[in-house]
Amino acid sequence: MEAAAGGKRAYSIIVPTYNERLNIALIVYLIFKHLPDVNFEIIIVDDGSPDGTQDIVKQLQQVYSEDRVLLRARPRKLGLGTAYLHGLKHASGEFVIIMDADLSHHPKYLPNFISLEECVFFNRVLSLTRKQKETGADVVTGTRYVKNGGVHGWNLMRKLTSRGANVLAQTLLQPGASDLTGSFRLYKRDVLEDLISSCVSKGYVFQMEMIVRATRKGYHIEEVPITFVDRVFGISKLGGSEIVEYLKGLVYLLLTT
Amino acid sequence: MKHIFKIVAILVAISAIWVALLETSTVPRSYTWLLPIYLVVALGCYGLFMVGFGLMFFPTCPQEAILLQQDIVEAKEFLAKKGVDMGSE
Ligand SMILES: Nc1nc2c(ncn2[C@@H]2O[C@H](COP(=O)(O)OP(=O)(O)OP(=O)(O)O)[C@@H](O)[C@H]2O)c(=O)[nH]1
Ligand SMILES: [Mg+2]
Numbered sequence: 001m002e003a004a005a006g007g008k009r010a011y012s013i014i015v016p017t018y019n020e021r022l023n024i025a026l027i028v029y030l031i032f033k034h035l036p037d038v039n040f041e042i043i044i045v046d047d048g049s050p051d052g053t054q055d056i057v058k059q060l061q062q063v064y065s066e067d068r069v070l071l072r073a074r075p076r077k078l079g080l081g082t083a084y085l086h087g088l089k090h091a092s093g094e095f096v097i098i099m100d101a102d103l104s105h106h107p108k109y110l111p112n113f114i115s116l117e118e119c120v121f122f123n124r125v126l127s128l129t130r131k132q133k134e135t136g137a138d139v140v141t142g143t144r145y146v147k148n149g150g151v152h153g154w155n156l157m158r159k160l161t162s163r164g165a166n167v168l169a170q171t172l173l174q175p176g177a178s179d180l181t182g183s184f185r186l187y188k189r190d191v192l193e194d195l196i197s198s199c200v201s202k203g204y205v206f207q208m209e210m211i212v213r214a215t216r217k218g219y220h221i222e223e224v225p226i227t228f229v230d231r232v233f234g235i236s237k238l239g240g241s242e243i244v245e246y247l248k249g250l251v252y253l254l255l256t257t
Numbered sequence: 258m259k260h261i262f263k264i265v266a267i268l269v270a271i272s273a274i275w276v277a278l279l280e281t282s283t284v285p286r287s288y289t290w291l292l293p294i295y296l297v298v299a300l301g302c303y304g305l306f307m308v309g310f311g312l313m314f315f316p317t318c319p320q321e322a323i324l325l326q327q328d329i330v331e332a333k334e335f336l337a338k339k340g341v342d343m344g345s346e
Contacts, residue, residue: 025341029332059341103325145311150318163311167304173260227318229325254261 011040011114012093012189016083019051020101022233027099028060028069030107038114043070044101045087047077081206085196088189097186102231105142105184112224113140113186138191138219141177141211142184142226149179153230165246169208173253176215177223180208181246184226191219205249209257216257271296 013031017024028042046053057071072090074083084098095117099105117140144151145166154162169180181204187195191214201209214221278289337343 022344025336025343026329026332029336030328056342060336063336063339063341103329106321106325106328145316147316150316150321152318152322159312159315160308163308163315167307167311171304171307172264227321229318229322232325232329254264255259257260 007092009039009041009093011038011095011097012087012091013040013042013097013099013110014084014087014091015042015044015099015101016080016087017044017046017049017053017101018077019049019053021049021051021053021056023101023103023231024053025056025060026103027101027107028064031110032064032068034107035110035114038110040097041068041070041092043072043087043090045083046071046073047083048073048075079202081196081199081202084192088192088196091189094189095186096189096192099184103233104228104231106227106229109142109184109224109226113142116140116222116224117186137222138188139211139214139221140186141179141221141223142182143177143179143223144182144226144228145178146223146225149225150227151230152227161243165243169250173212173250173257174215175208175212177211177221179223180211182226182228183207185210195219201249201252203245205245205252208246208249209253212253212257 015024015027024044031040031042044057046057048054054071054073057069061069061071070090072087074086088096095114097110097113099107117137143149151159151162166178166180169175170178183204194217195210195213198213199206199209211221275289275292278284278292279286282289333343
């Protein structure tokens with residue numbers, strides 16, 4: 001099978017899970033389907049899901065081999081931010097992709113993330129001019145709010161909050177990306193390490209902080225349109241205090257970045 | 258520079274211009290007094306307009322939900338055949 005068993009991969013796809021028994025199987029299948037010729041590994045960071053997510057992952061390892069589907073579990077629910085860090089520790093890829101397991105991030109967009117990164121990479125290899133060298137993307141981020149992107153399954157209220165939040169952030173913060181709270185992203189490994197170590201927020205304010213800090217640090221950010229279908233299986237882990245958290249995050253970022 | 262300073266700097270600059278206008282009274286004072294109110298109203302309008310505009314042209318993708326359902330069926334079928342427990346949810 002794989003010649004370089006356990007060797008270095010080009011891409012590490014980190015998928016945090018908590019009670020995603022069904023979704024994780026579907027997403028692993030779809031990742032393999034859409035990246036047939038890519039040297040990647042999937043790192044599943046499961047926080048001791050009571051629904052038996054890890055059993056399914058072990059079954060998936062039988063199908064796709066343990067070198068490509070890695071289970072890096074933690075004993076209990078320790079939160080998303082640290083889940084990424086944990087996954088990153090076990091990642092061998094030069095590039096790291098982060099995505100949710102709940103199928104709202106569809107693996108069919110992965111080739112777009114990768115081709116953008118590769119095209120940028122070739123630019124750098126050629127590096128004919130200084131300017132071209134500077135076009136290197138350090139972060140490729142999925143965005144829902146552009147042409148060819150989109151959201152499905154949100155009611156009017158959810159859309160309204162989303163737009164309001166976005167206008168507020170774009171005006172006050174100038175974050176350098178059109179979709180702040182999305183978490184479907186590709187990072188150069190060292191960039192991700194740098195960003196994670198300078199971010200302190202929890203929850204999805206964390207995603208916001210990551211991209212704003214990336215902008216402030218002068219990293220090159222590219223955007224890929226993605227569509228977002230709200231989770232079909234499993235329960236949402238978002239509480240009602242979403243808006244308050246967001247506003248607090250905004251103020252925090254205004255003061256610290 | 259922390260972003261809040263930029264915002265404060267812009268506010269200070271605007272206030273400085275306003276005070277200058279008041280002092281020199283190039284425009285009648287009664288107008289100048291009203292300028293901040295206009296500014297706030299303009300900002301509010303901008304915000305409302307942007308939100309309304311974004312809401313009107315909010316990109317949706319009903320087609321994607323259907324495609325996803327097909328993908329799910331396909332994945333389940335494949336995985337069940339490979340012996341992965343797909344449950345009966
Ligand atoms: N390891 C780990 N994963 C988590 C934790 N909380 C959430 N996740 C996973 O992180 C991803 C995103 O979480 P979601 O619950 O989908 O959060 P969301 O997308 O903001 O909200 P909904 O889709 O509306 O539920 C999913 O794959 C979850 O399974 C956690 O504490 N630990
Ligand atoms: Mg989700």
